[in-house]
Amino acid sequence: MTAGAETFPVVEIFASRQGEGANTGREAVFVRLGGCNLACPWCDTDFTDARICTTEEILAEVRRVSPVRSVLVTGGEPLIHPQIGALLSAWKGEGYWIGMESNGVLRPDAETRASLDYLTVSPKAHEANRYRLETMTREAEEVRIVVDGAVESFCREMRERITARHYFLSPCERGGAFNWDETVCALGTLNLDLPPGATPWLLSVQTHKLAGFR
Numbered sequence: 001m002t003a004g005a006e007t008f009p010v011v012e013i014f015a016s017r018q019g020e021g022a023n024t025g026r027e028a029v030f031v032r033l034g035g036c037n038l039a040c041p042w043c044d045t046d047f048t049d050a051r052i053c054t055t056e057e058i059l060a061e062v063r064r065v066s067p068v069r070s071v072l073v074t075g076g077e078p079l080i081h082p083q084i085g086a087l088l089s090a091w092k093g094e095g096y097w098i099g100m101e102s103n104g105v106l107r108p109d110a111e112t113r114a115s116l117d118y119l120t121v122s123p124k125a126h127e128a129n130r131y132r133l134e135t136m137t138r139e140a141e142e143v144r145i146v147v148d149g150a151v152e153s154f155c156r157e158m159r160e161r162i163t164a165r166h167y168f169l170s171p172c173e174r175g176g177a178f179n180w181d182e183t184v185c186a187l188g189t190l191n192l193d194l195p196p197g198a199t200p201w202l203l204s205v206q207t208h209k210l211a212g213f214r
């Protein structure tokens with residue numbers, strides 16, 4: 001295949017700011033790819049209505065949407081696309097900062113990981129049996145777990161398995177309501193267990209939902 005001729009299902013490309021996690025407020029062009037390997041009951045992301053685009057078409061649209069040279073690849077699940085490394089390398093060649101949001105079930109290959117400046121993984125507690133040591137992501141910049149029920153033991157297990165700079169909990173939102181109480185209690189429980197000096201679990205708020213931007 002000619003370099004740049006790989007194709008990807010693209011749901012949307014838009015300029016905005018990162019709404020959650022350690023990069024909250026960072027301007028970026030968001031590239032939402034279609035398809036996911038999980039089916040979370042509270043998922044509010046449309047990852048099915050996609051158009052097929054080549055690498056070159058995606059790069060051109062990102063340039064057209066914004067002069068900001070930061071791109072955030074999300075989904076769905078971006079790592080289900082076997083050619084994703086080629087797309088990231090193309091951005092890298094143009095000097096972009098590249099972030100990715102993944103559910104962490106799959107591990108990025110070496111080419112993909114080398115291109116990523118910032119990898120966020122959001123493991124899903126209700127799919128715990130999908131996280132296999134041999135195939136899951138084992139290191140990232142950020143781990144962010146949605147508090148979808150009693151997630152504390154899942155969080156401890158994921159922290160043992162995934163080395164990261166930041167560990168966050170996010171409230172779960174259903175129909176516009178966030179489970180703040182449950183989230184804050186889980187934070188307190190997890191942080192009480194940590195040895196002195198360990199990086200604490202922090203609260204990540206989905207500010208884009210509260211502030212009404214994308």
Ligand code: SF4
Nearest residue numbers: 036038039040043076
């Ligand atoms: S992993 Fe993310 S995109 Fe996929 S179903 Fe779950 S919340 Fe939705």
